[in-house]
Amino acid sequence: MRPSTFVAGLAAVAAPALAQNMSICDKYTTALLKENTGANQLTLLTLLVNTVVIGNYTTPNMNAVPGILAKGNYMGTEVNLLPYFNGGLASSNRGGASGVAINFLDDGGAAPLMKNLPSTGTSSNQYKLMTHLYQYFGALLGCSATGFPSYAGFGSQAAVHRFMDLSAAEVGYFIQQVALAASSFGVSQDDIAVVGKALNTIFNVRCAPPTVVIPAQGAQLQSICQDETCLLAPMATCAAYPATMKPAKANDTMAAGGAANSTKTGAPAATSSKPAAFSGAAVKIGAGAAGLLAAAVLAL
Ligand code: HEM
Ligand SMILES: *[C@@H]1O[C@H](CO)[C@@H](O)[C@H](O)[C@H]1NC(C)=O
Ligand SMILES: *[C@@H]1O[C@H](CO)[C@@H](O)[C@H](O)[C@H]1NC(C)=O
Ligand SMILES: *[C@@H]1O[C@H](CO)[C@@H](O)[C@H](O)[C@H]1NC(C)=O
Ligand SMILES: *[C@@H]1O[C@H](CO)[C@@H](O)[C@H](O)[C@H]1NC(C)=O
Numbered sequence: 073m074r075p076s077t078f079v080a081g082l083a084a085v086a087a088p089a090l091a092q093n094m095s096i097c098d099k100y101t102t103a104l105l106k107e108n109t110g111a112n113q114l115t116l117l118t119l120l121v122n123t124v125v126i127g128n129y130t131t132p133n134m135n136a137v138p139g140i141l142a143k144g145n146y147m148g149t150e151v152n153l154l155p156y157f158n159g160g161l162a163s164s165n166r167g168g169a170s171g172v173a174i175n176f177l178d179d180g181g182a183a184p185l186m187k188n189l190p191s192t193g194t195s196s197n198q199y200k201l202m203t204h205l206y207q208y209f210g211a212l213l214g215c216s217a218t219g220f221p222s223y224a225g226f227g228s229q230a231a232v233h234r235f236m237d238l239s240a241a242e243v244g245y246f247i248q249q250v251a252l253a254a255s256s257f258g259v260s261q262d263d264i265a266v267v268g269k270a271l272n273t274i275f276n277v278r279c280a281p282p283t284v285v286i287p288a289q290g291a292q293l294q295s296i297c298q299d300e301t302c303l304l305a306p307m308a309t310c311a312a313y314p315a316t317m318k319p320a321k322a323n324d325t326m327a328a329g330g331a332a333n334s335t336k337t338g339a340p341a342a343t344s345s346k347p348a349a350f351s352g353a354a355v356k357i358g359a360g361a362a363g364l365l366a367a368a369v370l371a372l
Contacts, residue, residue, distance in 0.1 A: 095214020096263050104257065110219020115188070117206040117215060122185040123253040124246075125202075129186045133256040140249050141182075149241035156236055156319075160326030163236045163319035171235025173322030176201045200225075209250075211286055213267065227289035229275060230313060233296045237316045240301040243276040279313055280305035 097116065098108055105112040119130065127139030138144055143152045155161045159175035166172050179196030180189075190202030204225035211223050226232050250271065251264045274283055275296040282291035295305060298316045321327040 095216070096259070096267065097210060097213040097215035098217075099263075100257070100259060101215075101217075108217055110215075110217040110221075113210060113215040113217050113220045114206060117210045117213075118188050118190070119257065120250075120253055121202065121205045121209055122188065122190075123256060124249045125205075126182045126185050128253070128256050130256075134258055135252060135256050137249060137252040137256050140246055141177075144245050146241040146245040146248065149239075151241050151245040153242060153246065155321075155327045158326045160321065160323050160328070161236075161319040162322045165231060165234045171319050175326075208286070212270070222288070223286050227286060228292035228294065229285075230293035230295050233298075234314065234316075235319055236296075237298050237318050238296055239299045240276065240297055240303065243297045243302075244272075247271045247276060276303070277305035278302035279308035279310040281307050281309045281312070 094102070097113055101113045101116050102108045105115060123129065123137050123139070125139055125141060127142060128135075128137040141154045141157065143150070143154070145151065156163050157176045159173045162171045162173045164172050164174040166174075174197055176197045179198035180192035181198075184190065184192045185202075190206070191199040193199065203221070204223065207221050207223040208225060210220055247268060251268050254264050254267065255261070274280070274285065274294050277295050278297050280293070280295045283294045284291050285294060293312055295302075295313065297303070298313075299318075304310075
């Protein structure tokens, strides 16, 4: 479907007839796309995540979104996440003792995203990352209609992001883009606050104990924020997390910020699809993301 067809339904968000116990995914799939089917939930998450990545591309919209690939300023700190995605930094975890450079914009870059697709083909780094992000953020928002795909990526986001050594400003910028993208589609500020709080609590902290995000994957280390600017999580279990260091530049041109729509493969292929896991004697905490979001939505 064309983005414009879908956004025409924006006004429906204000309709009061939505069940109070609906997840955020159910609520906005119903409001924007009418039928709460797995296919429509996937369309909603595709629109949302694509907008988070490349910035707003659908019209009309409620506000501009720069997107995570654009340089930005987060509360006074310059942020440039593109080199983590274009192979400029050796920051991906493929099982070794240090990070490797991978180009995640290797299958059309921004062009297919603007057509509501994850990538041009289906066997690229870009396809894998984008589809995993649809599935993961869908699970976080409570997308559970039949046909919505289960998350097929790695369970521990701490392991996935291990070699990026992200700062509070970098993670904060990412979460801000999620909020801006949601708001651009008419998601209410209350709902955005719920999601933002969950993302900041689970991921934008250092050393959090294992937490359930995807129930089928159990409790996993999820802290993505790693450097000294990061807030220490309550019940921090830093011994469970490996030491960090800033990723090495793999390509000076790309590390400085190459084109977001590059189709060139400037980085070596992955040697393994699994990030190196790490474990520690950390305690398991009860309330996972799904619980957090569900409870907060019920409280609205
Ligand atoms: C709220 C914060 C975030 C969440 C929930 C999140 C979630 C995810 C998920 C689910 C994946 C896919 C993992 C897989 O395929 O197994 C992923 C991959 C990735 N994320 Fe994040 N992310 C967050 C923040 C960030 C930030 C701030 C960056 C900064 C550059 C980032 C960069 C990446 C990259 C480069 C990958 C690909 C990693 C790889 O396949 O090696 N993420 N993220
Ligand atoms: C909401 O609650 C009603 C009544 O208990 C139930 O029939 C419905 O399936 C629930 N909807 C969701 C999305 O949980
Ligand atoms: C993004 O949204 C802003 C605000 O609605 C608009 O001015 C701008 O043209 C949009 N950009 C694109 C590429 O659609
Ligand atoms: C760095 O990336 C640029 C742009 O993709 C490419 O032209 C160049 O060959 C790369 N350099 C190395 C050393 O890989
Ligand atoms: C996309 O790539 C083409 C070819 O390399 C380039 O001419 C164009 O400026 C790029 N567009 C953006 C938005 O980066």
